[in-house]
Amino acid sequence: xxxxxxxxxxxxxxxxxxxxxxxxxxxxxxxxxxxxxxxxxxxxxxxxxxxxxxxxxxxxxxxxxxxxxxxxxxxxxxxxxxxxxxxxxxxxxxxxxxxxxxxxxxxxxxxxxxxxxxxxxxxxxxxxxxxxxxxxxxxxxxxxxxxxxxxxxxxxxxxxxxxxxxxxxxxxxxxxxxxxxxxxxxxxxxxxxxxxxxxxxxxxxxxxxxxxxxxxxxxxxxxxxxxxxxxxxxxxxxxxxxxxxxxxxxxxxxxxxxxxxxxxxxxxxxxxxxxxxxxx
Amino acid sequence: xxxxxxxxxxxxxxxxxxxxxxxxxxxxxxxxxxxxxxxxxxxxxxxxxxxxxxxxxxxxxxxxxxxxxxxxxxxxxxxxxxxxxxxxxxxxxxxxxxxxxxxxxxxxxxxxxxxxxxxxxxxxxxxxxxxxxxxxxxxxxxxxxxxxxxxxxxxxxxxxxxxxxxxxxxxxxxxxxxxxxxx
Numbered sequence: 001x002x003x004x005x006x007x008x009x010x011x012x013x014x015x016x017x018x019x020x021x022x023x024x025x026x027x028x029x030x031x032x033x034x035x036x037x038x039x040x041x042x043x044x045x046x047x048x049x050x051x052x053x054x055x056x057x058x059x060x061x062x063x064x065x066x067x068x069x070x071x072x073x074x075x076x077x078x079x080x081x082x083x084x085x086x087x088x089x090x091x092x093x094x095x096x097x098x099x100x101x102x103x104x105x106x107x108x109x110x111x112x113x114x115x116x117x118x119x120x121x122x123x124x125x126x127x128x129x130x131x132x133x134x135x136x137x138x139x140x141x142x143x144x145x146x147x148x149x150x151x152x153x154x155x156x157x158x159x160x161x162x163x164x165x166x167x168x169x170x171x172x173x174x175x176x177x178x179x180x181x182x183x184x185x186x187x188x189x190x191x192x193x194x195x196x197x198x199x200x201x202x203x204x205x206x207x208x209x210x211x212x213x214x215x216x217x218x219x220x221x222x223x224x225x226x227x228x229x230x231x232x233x234x235x236x237x238x239x240x241x242x243x244x245x246x247x248x249x250x251x252x253x254x255x256x257x258x259x260x261x262x263x264x265x266x267x268x269x270x271x272x273x274x275x276x277x278x279x280x
Numbered sequence: 281x282x283x284x285x286x287x288x289x290x291x292x293x294x295x296x297x298x299x300x301x302x303x304x305x306x307x308x309x310x311x312x313x314x315x316x317x318x319x320x321x322x323x324x325x326x327x328x329x330x331x332x333x334x335x336x337x338x339x340x341x342x343x344x345x346x347x348x349x350x351x352x353x354x355x356x357x358x359x360x361x362x363x364x365x366x367x368x369x370x371x372x373x374x375x376x377x378x379x380x381x382x383x384x385x386x387x388x389x390x391x392x393x394x395x396x397x398x399x400x401x402x403x404x405x406x407x408x409x410x411x412x413x414x415x416x417x418x419x420x421x422x423x424x425x426x427x428x429x430x431x432x433x434x435x436x437x438x439x440x441x442x443x444x445x446x447x448x449x450x451x452x453x454x455x456x457x458x459x460x461x462x463x
Contacts (some may be wrong), residue, residue, distance in 0.1 A: 184406035235461030242456025
């Protein structure tokens with residue numbers, strides 16, 4: 001049994017919120033750079049160039065990459081041989097978010113109630129997903145999520161008879177409707193199977209995968225490749241102003257499901273697909 | 281076509297803009313997003329005056345991140361314009377000259393743009409650090425309690441935008457996509 005004080009979680013989450021909002025991970029940066037070489041539209045290339053320049057300014061001058069510094073989504077994978085001490089873990093996570101967003105000059109984009117809509121003033125609470133895993137470490141993923149693209153995400157409860165063609169249509173429908181609203185080039189996270197909430201969670205987790213890394217399941221990998229090509233054939237392009245770079249990657253996760261169902265979730269992220277991982 | 285224009289904007293200038301033009305804006309513009317639009321609507325419904333004279337003005341759909349010490353503003357890119365669609369035709373009828381945002385607009389908004397000889401510009405979404413460099417001053421002029429959603433008066437220099445919907449009824453989001461769509 002290993003003991004971890006929750007104050008360590010707070011401190012790390014604070015730093016991770018600030019880091020994620022100022023420095024895009026290397027995989028995302030590389031994907032954006034690569035797209036500049038392949039984009040067919042001159043205006044598209046100009047926009048991709050501006051996005052690269054934007055990343056440079058963000059890092060050099062400590063200005064958030066995007067003003068929508070997101071709602072903090074936090075995945076906590078806690079080893080079953082870890083004993084957490086020093087307070088409630090949920091409060092420790094929220095304290096980390098509070099400190100990160102306040103001390104890091106990040107935008108406070110959270111309202112305390114979806115109907116009354118009064119800003120909480122410190123970007124809390126986070127959306128926290130816990131899982132208990134083997135081992136004695138705590139793995140933290142911080143993925144601040146902007147809502148331009150979150151608003152364009154969809155869940156489809158397909159029928160088994162719809163099959164893989166139905167899944168493809170659902171993904172293309174979500175991306176087509178998202179169009180310019182989701183700040184393309186996008187990263188498309190897809191969850192197939194499970195239940196209503198399981199497929200949505202898988203789609204979210206898919207966004208935190210290293211950009212362009214593929215599923216280890218052969219048919220899923222093929223589906224990822226085919227969907228990326230089809231999405232880039234929609235013509236939406238950078239900024240939605242036409243072009244051949246609509247998505248940088250399609251990541252798909254799957255899970256067993258019920259004999260009566262074929263749930264599909266499409267979680268869309270803009271080109272500012274922020275995700276960082278630390279292990280304590 | 282590349283153009284330089286000043287803000288506020290007059291109808292003649294707006295009429296000369298065409299979807300696809302790359303435009304640099306210099307002058308005074310105002311920010312307002314979801315919550316500020318709701319308040320402005322309530323203000324109008326009570327028969328009161330808006331926090332600024334809207335004739336010929338440009339509204340930038342934007343809520344910035346906080347400014348660090350010694351700076352005017354934080355990251356400052358556009359938010360999705362369609363969330364303001366419900367409120368926009370009334371503002372255009374009152375003389376709003378232009379909007380800067382990102383994403384599709386409703387039929388009602390596009391019709392009101394044509395009818396009022398206005399223009400809808402897109403700024404590059406997710407380029408908030410880059411765009412903030414074009415903002416030379418920022419002052420909250422209304423609804424301070426809304427935080428990032430307060431109405432701000434900005435002075436911008438060579439602020440880069442693209443004409444999406446013009447006064448002739450063109451819509452770049454529809455035409456540009458067709459050009460690169462593979463059957």
